[in-house]
Amino acid sequence: MAAASGRTGRPPLTEERRAEIRWEIARAALDLFVAQGVAATTGEQIGRAVGVSARTVWRYFPTKESCVRPLLTAGAGLVAETLRQWRPGQPLDEAFDFERRAAEDDRLLAAPAHATVGALVRLTRTEPGLRAVWLQTYDEAEPAFARALAERAGLPADDLRPAIQAAMFNAALRAAVEHHAWHAADDTRTDAATARADLARVLRTALTTAAAGLS
Numbered sequence: 757m758a759a760a761s762g763r764t765g766r767p768p769l770t771e772e773r774r775a776e777i778r779w780e781i782a783r784a785a786l787d788l789f790v791a792q793g794v795a796a797t798t799g800e801q802i803g804r805a806v807g808v809s810a811r812t813v814w815r816y817f818p819t820k821e822s823c824v825r826p827l828l829t830a831g832a833g834l835v836a837e838t839l840r841q842w843r844p845g846q847p848l849d850e851a852f853d854f855e856r857r858a859a860e861d862d863r864l865l866a867a868p869a870h871a872t873v874g875a876l877v878r879l880t881r882t883e884p885g886l887r888a889v890w891l892q893t894y895d896e897a898e899p900a901f902a903r904a905l906a907e908r909a910g911l912p913a914d915d916l917r918p919a920i921q922a923a924m925f926n927a928a929l930r931a932a933v934e935h936h937a938w939h940a941a942d943d944t945r946t947d948a949a950t951a952r953a954d955l956a957r958v959l960r961t962a963l964t965t966a967a968a969g970l971s
Contacts, residue, residue: 778816778826780806785823790875794821794883821885827873828890832897835929840904848967849960874951877937898926924966932962 769777784805788797799810799820806813817823842851880887902922906913936958940951 774816777806777808777812781808781813781816782824782826785820786827786873786876789824789879789883789886794879794885819885821883821889824876824886825889825893827876828893829897832893832900835897835925836900836904839901839925840907842908848963852960852963874937874940877934881938894926894930898922901925925963928962928966929959932958935962 781802785797785802788801788805797820799813802820802823803810803813813820813823817825838852842848876886877890880890899922902919903913905918905921905925906915909918911918933955936955940954
């Protein structure tokens with residue numbers, strides 16, 4: 757009797773495990789970029805730090821600079837959801853309540869507040885490839901912010917007004933994170949709570965400034 761047919765080998769990875777691998781690659785690339793620079797870092801080194809092959813690295817990311825994207829995009833979805841739920845007349849800093857959200861969900865503040873990621877943001881000043889990835893993350897987040905603001909205001913998705921407001925919020929977020937990264941002392945002794953509190957303050961200032969005049 758013929759043997760039963762079926763697939764052999766390793767089972768396919770779950771989406772959760774794929775996300776974990778992407779995050780591990782991102783952190784390994786980040787550490788290497790900060791320690792030795794982008795030019796000196798190879799896909800083989802990134803893979804070796806994670807325990808995977810360079811081929812696996814390129815399966816997840818098209819370039820070594822793009823490996824850090826998961827760190828730089830952390831929180832975009834949470835920001836969009838907060839904008840969608842922002843009640844008319846409610847102060848924006850109350851809607852975001854950065855300190856509470858940071859304690860409940862680290863997607864919003866954990867990545868940029870981390871000292872090493874701050875160093876990565878500082879690297880975007882001198883590394884064109886990283887700068888391109890950094891700006892692209894904000895460019896891709898802006899339509900989600902616009903849709904959230906349109907939904908909040910009961911406007912059509914293609915209305916110009918929420919698109920302009922989203923551009924303002926997007927620029928404010930980027931300016932705040934860059935300000936925090938570029939002006940913070942590069943001191944690894946700074947504890948996470950202090951870094952989070954400082955970034956929360958900067959973000960609050962940036963977003964309330966952008967929100968001035970919006971109902």
